Amino acid sequence: MNNQTKIVLITGANSGIGIEAAAQFAEAGYGTIILACRTLQKAETAQKKLVQRVGKDVFEGLAIDVAEKDSALTAAKELQSRGHQLDVLVLNAAMSAGKKPLFNADGIEMTFASSLIGHHVLTMSLLNNGQLVPDAHIIIAGSEGARNDVPGMSVLDFNKFAVKHFDGNLEKAHEAVWKIQSPYKFKALDTYVTSKVYVAWWSEVLADKLPAGMIVNTVSPGSVPDTNFARHQTGLMKYMMPMMKLMPKSMGMAGSVAQGARRYVDAVQLGANTNGKFFGSPPRKLVGKLQVQTTPHFYDQKNQQASWNMLTRLTGISLN
Template identity: 30%
Template sequence: MQFSFWSFIVSQWSRQPPVLEADLTGKTVIVLGANTGIGFEAAKHFATMNPGRLILACRSQSKGQAALNKLIVDTGYSKAELWIIDLADFSSVKQFADRFERDGGRLDILVENAAIGSFKYIPTKDNWDISLQVNHLSTSLLALLFASSNVVSSGALHWVKITKSVYEDPEVVKTLGNAEYCSDPKNMQGRYALTKLFNVLFVRALNDRLPPSIPLVVNAVNPGYCYSELRREFSGARAVFDWFMERALAFSAEVGSRRLIWAALSYQNAPDKLRGEYLSDFHVEEVSDFVLSPEGAKMQDHSWDDLVDILGKVDPRVTATVEKYLSHNTAV
């Protein structure tokens, strides 16, 4: 489906339904990026549903603690926990997963909301472009270590321009994340949208490889265009344009968070209805024409293989999981 700018406007001006509610007694929920924006609002909604555990996963101790305190005041829920994770650091992601494994219990809902929007190449300690590592690599790593996820994507994926040299590259993730490619400012202009495209390709590739016997539901969710700190690096004409766009079209963070809640809680009695889907406007929506094309399918397979190779070197558990559960159901 080709998502036009007019379709975007109609979607933003449409009346949004109230938040979906459910009884989460005894269930464990993790929300990444829970200290601000739609992540915090989603955590607040979950808190009103009495989960057995609610973990606010944040990068900053001080900001996370402030969010935790506010959540308690706003909702009265007293069992929320603050856990620290830095998606720009693979070792932090692994430590987070290790801590949860030691604590035991089953993870029921993982909302991977954390992301950054940058137009600059900033290398991480792991020698990756920070946007690609935070928005895609670490998000995928955590999903594979936890085997549970709703990944927050974006409608911006519809407007990514992919050249033949990119979708035919068997090491497409390595290529788009290397210093030489990222040092060209022109290649960084669409970086956020590219990472959101990778999110959708990951969700679809993972779902294609999941045997029907594994009760895992993974989806990509578009929260819509919301007031957000995500665009705090905007400057000049881009910042002015975004200022007008927000006032004309943007949802509040609370409204955007309702889509995350819907993705996590709808069809609980019929989970097969939401497997490997792209969700927007509180329904399953067709992904972009490129994703559905033979070229998109080729990029999806290449990016999956490249991602597994990259993350397998970061944590051997990724390789073990893929070989044990995800290698024998590959879609043709």
Template identity: 30%
Template sequence: MNTLASEQIALVTGATSGIGKVTARELVRRGYHIILLARDAAKAARVRQEFQQLAASGQRVDVLLCDLSDLSQVRRAAEEFIQRYHRLDVLVNNAGLIFGKQRETSADGYEMTLATNYLGPFLLTSLLLPALERSEAARIVNVASDGYRLAKPKLHDLNQEENYSAWRQYGNTKLYNILFTQELARQLRARGISHVVTNSLHPGVVASGFGSASGGLTSWLTGLAAPLLLTPDEGARTSIFLATDPIGGQVSGGYFAKEQAQPVKHAFTDPAKTRQLWQETERLVGQEFFGA
């Protein structure tokens, strides 16, 4: 597939609803060639059609189907992307869910929140790094959450086989997103890769469908609180800021909320623990991030 050298290419995960859809829509309006990574083909086709009507003449909106919880699908999608586009300028790892009271496992046997929110995005970013490196100035934007404050991670049990809690695991994965961002920024700098930056963010507490998969009390509480929550348009602002604003290209390893850098306060942010998390993640996804 031919893409104009001057056209910015962006891939957004979880791009068919909530803040992912708003992020992708605004990038379309800014002239980006958007690839919507989504699980549901019919839903993705509807969103693609909607966005194509916003696009300028010759501007493309494409779909890449992938369930991020399934690592074999992540590998296939990344391979397809590299073959079709070669280069990537912006990667927005937006997809995220909280699952239910009962612990569920992915196709690979991993706990579903961990697989969807963290392992899949980690592997996808690793596999797309060659395409990001071909950009003159690439950005990786990881949507995390202040829910990281709930995290009580155990490096020996990332899969949370002991004492499963849906909200605790959600908080854990959001902390992992932040630590992944910090460690990736450090490793990129150590390798002299200065034209690829990465930042994470808290979108605010957004009224979107992310809690609906959990069912029961979580869904009920999410619905009850909806009038107090941000709209997806409000929640997407920091993602769009980090993807497009000049400041987003000058910082790497930061954590942002309301378009401002924020400190990350958690006992687990020790560099040694962060590196251990990185190594354990590589083991779980079955590959070194920067390739052997």
């Protein structure tokens, strides 16, 4: 396969899985890899490291704070000015807050904002501006924790929460969650895995809206302790993540940064019959062969649509 004319954009490309994915795409022969980072300085630092590793400079920097819609709009305009048409869009960046919630400029908790606000705005802008090739592949980072089968992480029961506190109004319930409004109680890890349910829903809805030929998938890189995921964590989790890499491989609880990034590269080969689907590890495992995740709440169409409606309202953008 000739990838020399293909362009890949990766968010969160300055460290961890993001920078490793950039290296692997370059090694696979992709002609241009756009390093989308919070600042151009971070992108430039990553670029130097990558050139040293792969022996060629096929990288460009792009500033984007994926938690802020205005930053994503600015990044989209910059891409438009460069005349790029992207073949692969890897929406990798995300964060998990510490003991106390953090909020973006619009009052949305940062875990949700970093997972979807900027990524949604960037993706919609690229689609509306015709900056994705006809067979483009969109990949967004998921997590096995969203299945609700990982000890210590609990996904919100959205329907029960909406019925109990919002007379069944799902959109109002979702907004309360995203803004950490009463009665939703913030717990960092629960909020993180809950945010990844929204990611799976987003992919499912977007798949139905994309032009024929384009594909979107949620792809979990698996459990990768050697990243900055736990940088905002406190207490037990801050120490538990590094310990996970010491567990035997047979337990299926931890993988390498290279393995996590490889999942993104491999996902580009997924066909049209997988459009919208969430790929991750086998049940009750955090690493292993990629397979479609079948947990029923990922396919709750009422919540899919309600969360999409909320997201387009909060960001002010959808497909034209």
